[in-house]
Amino acid sequence: MRLEYPASVKIIHVPCSGKVDVLHLLRAIQKGADGAYIVGCLEGSCHFNEGNYRAKERVQYVSSLLEEVGIEGDRVRMYNLTSGEGPTFAAYAKEMTDHIRALGPNPIKSKVKS
Amino acid sequence: MIVAKRKPFDELKEMIKPYKKVLNVGCGTCVSVCLAGGEKEVAVLNAELDMARKLDDNPIELGAVTLERQCDQEYLAELDDMIGDYDAVVSMACGVGIQFLAERFPEKPVFPGVDTTGLAVNQDVGFYEERCRSCGACVLGMTGGICPVTMCAKGLYNGPCGGTNKGKCEISQDQPCAWFQIHERLSKQGRLDLIMGYKEPVEWLDQVPRMTIQPGYKKPEEEKA
Numbered sequence: 001m002r003l004e005y006p007a008s009v010k011i012i013h014v015p016c017s018g019k020v021d022v023l024h025l026l027r028a029i030q031k032g033a034d035g036a037y038i039v040g041c042l043e044g045s046c047h048f049n050e051g052n053y054r055a056k057e058r059v060q061y062v063s064s065l066l067e068e069v070g071i072e073g074d075r076v077r078m079y080n081l082t083s084g085e086g087p088t089f090a091a092y093a094k095e096m097t098d099h100i101r102a103l104g105p106n107p108i109k110s111k112v113k114s
Numbered sequence: 115m116i117v118a119k120r121k122p123f124d125e126l127k128e129m130i131k132p133y134k135k136v137l138n139v140g141c142g143t144c145v146s147v148c149l150a151g152g153e154k155e156v157a158v159l160n161a162e163l164d165m166a167r168k169l170d171d172n173p174i175e176l177g178a179v180t181l182e183r184q185c186d187q188e189y190l191a192e193l194d195d196m197i198g199d200y201d202a203v204v205s206m207a208c209g210v211g212i213q214f215l216a217e218r219f220p221e222k223p224v225f226p227g228v229d230t231t232g233l234a235v236n237q238d239v240g241f242y243e244e245r246c247r248s249c250g251a252c253v254l255g256m257t258g259g260i261c262p263v264t265m266c267a268k269g270l271y272n273g274p275c276g277g278t279n280k281g282k283c284e285i286s287q288d289q290p291c292a293w294f295q296i297h298e299r300l301s302k303q304g305r306l307d308l309i310m311g312y313k314e315p316v317e318w319l320d321q322v323p324r325m326t327i328q329p330g331y332k333k334p335e336e337e338k339a
């Protein structure tokens with residue numbers, strides 16, 4: 001199955017969405033990424049029981065941290081699907097990209113060089 | 115353990131607004147365990163501060179280090195060589211550690227990164243409940259192991275008061291009456307006679323910082339004598 005998803009999405013593989021830490025998401029935005037999202041397994045079907053719930057909590061936490069800082073919290077998101085759902089993966093990638101395009105560039109980016 | 119929570123971001127940001135180079139010092143013991151001021155929380159706060167200051171066009175340079183403990187000069191000594199590079203310090207230790215750090219470097223402005231909230235037990239990941247106010251005159255032996263100073267809204271050593279109401283405290287229906295619980299537990303243990311024991315009031319008047327010297331130890335200045 002060859003599926004197309006937006007080229008602007010950079011994928012980082014992790015063994016479980018529960019591996020993604022608050023700092024990974026925060027640093028992505030700090031370093032100028034326009035958005036960051038986690039794609040985890042469906043709720044209730046984590047091999048490690050609650051990895052994806054932890055991931056969801058972390059996304060919510062990072063979102064609140066960004067709001068504190070003055071950046072749209074919605075630049076970080078969580079999506080869930082099963083491993084067989086390639087088309088859904090591509091659809092989420094497009095949805096996230098469209099959403100971030102609508103928000104515009106990360107406001108940090110114009111300041112990072114300065 | 116000693117429990118603390120991160121200070122509100124805006125308050126922290128405001129405190130260090132005038133400083134351009136700030137060292138953020140975490141503590142590797144109590145506040146690490148309660149997820150408030152360890153290595154990770156230092157990194158999170160620094161990332162936030164870095165972004166916020168960039169957005170304000172007032173960039174800041176942040177250092178990060180986490181000591182084993184800040185309530186011990188032996189570990190604070192690790193800062194001696196680096197402190198000179200910074201205009202100010204944020205300490206994410208409990209109130210005790212923050213003060214000891216400030217005492218070691220009296221010329222440096224030191225700011226608290228957390229609000230210290232008490233001596234608490236770990237009820238679940240990230241969930242802590244206060245159990246002791248370190249009153250210095252423990253009565254747990256008479257109260258079935260339930261602290262009335264902490265758990266009773268009035269901190270009564272000799273309770274209950276007249277407000278006890280079917281197991282609840284008069285301040286709220288959500289608040290159990292500590293002395294009711296003490297009564298229940300002592301009664302289950304067949305030790306209800308203990309509730310009649312009278313505990314002298316604690317001398318809260320003219321409080322000075324308490325000192326603890328364990329048996330066999332002396333203050334450093336008395337050591338030589």
Ligand code: SF4
Nearest residue numbers: 246247249252253261
């Ligand atoms: S009586 Fe309560 S506050 Fe006092 S030392 Fe014992 S547990 Fe702590």
Ligand code: SF4
Nearest residue numbers: 266275278283291292
């Ligand atoms: S009702 Fe119970 S807990 Fe409340 S103040 Fe009185 S003795 Fe304390």
